[in-house]
Amino acid sequence: MNNPYRRSYTLLPNKNINFKEKRNKVGVLPDYSTFYEDLNALDHLRYFSKILGLKSSKENLIKILKRVELEDAIYLKTKKFSFGMKKKLGIAQALINNPDILFLDEPTSGVDANAVLNIHKIINDIAKHGTTIFLTSHNLDEVEKICDEIAIMDKGVIRAQGTMEQLKSNYDKNITVNIKHSILPPDILKILKKELHAIDSNVQWNGNTTSIVVPNENTIARINRLFLEMNIDVFRIEVDEPTLEEIFLNTGGNKHN
The missing domain is CATH 3.30.70 (Alpha-Beta Plaits)
Known part of the structure; x- marks a missing residue:
């Protein structure tokens, strides 16, 4: 028997939307970022800036590296980076196009306690400047601390969503x-x-x-x-x-x- 409440939707492309322009306002940090080991942090950002077709000045790229607290590693080759430094460089790479939306996948996995605190500070600072951040993490304590709204997903389906206070209220x-x-x-x-x-x-x-x-x-x-x-x-x-x-x-x- 068919479910009378089930509906089908067909998404039609909106010809008035410039998808390339929208895509260029999105930043992504995957769980594991791979870097060119013989490039330093600044050259790495230069390279990916060119791939994106951006005209980023040296001063602007250095500003991004300082924003993620890599000011002491601007000219250091990435093969000498610690795991935490690579996470920060990955965030910097995701910020070179000044995104409106930023996706961070497990941004603190595998890093030490000090690096976790630094990355949390970076995320909060980015959010304060108006960027919408989607963070996926298995570290529930981290999610509870830094996220304004939380969604619990199971097998691709969102089972619960809301602020921490709303989730607590609905739970008990x-x-x-x-x-x-x-x-x-x-x-x-x-x-x-x-x-x-x-x-x-x-x-x-x-x-x-x-x-x-x-x-x-x-x-x-x-x-x-x-x-x-x-x-x-x-x-x-x-x-x-x-x-x-x-x-x-x-x-x-x-x-x-």
């Missing part, structure tokens, strides 16, 4: 709040139990620690005010939220039974 509507506070006298504890159970019945007590499940962040502020109004010292408030890894493992085809 409830928030667990753990509060470390001073020891409560029996009379204060009795009153506090009554007040907290009025907010939610899922409350756990353990000496100087109280855990409660709340529906939203506004309730956390309400609970904090309650403790302060009752002159209870609050030492720490911790919020248990799902990580991107948890959301990923429980989304679509990635879901573990």
Whole structure:
């Protein structure tokens, strides 16, 4: 039986669109970039600039190398580059046409911690200048830190998409709040139990620690005010939220039974 909700679409070329012009405003960094080992960083950019038909001045290419923090390796042959330096040169190559859209495939894979931080800084700086960046990565911690919007893809199908806050909200509507506070006298504890159970019945007590499940962040502020109004010292408030890894493992085809 045919699916009544399935639709077919035919894409017709728009003769008014200059695809070459659009393509020239796209930059790409593949996971593994190959360089000409006997060319230095500047000559490498010169070579690819000519391939793209660009008229890039020496000053402009040096500016790009400085932008990706390769100012000390402008005249160094790429065969002497570390893996992290090659990643940066790959980003520089992707920027020589001043792209509106930049695709970065695993931009920090295989590099050390310092190089990761530097590349993250470069990506954030590029984004601040108005370039739209599509980043693909298996490093979920990296994605959570630097991406404004996240899409989880399984077998070519996007299973979830949104900001990190939206993904968290869709994954689990409830928030667990753990509060470390001073020891409560029996009379204060009795009153506090009554007040907290009025907010939610899922409350756990353990000496100087109280855990409660709340529906939203506004309730956390309400609970904090309650403790302060009752002159209870609050030492720490911790919020248990799902990580991107948890959301990923429980989304679509990635879901573990």
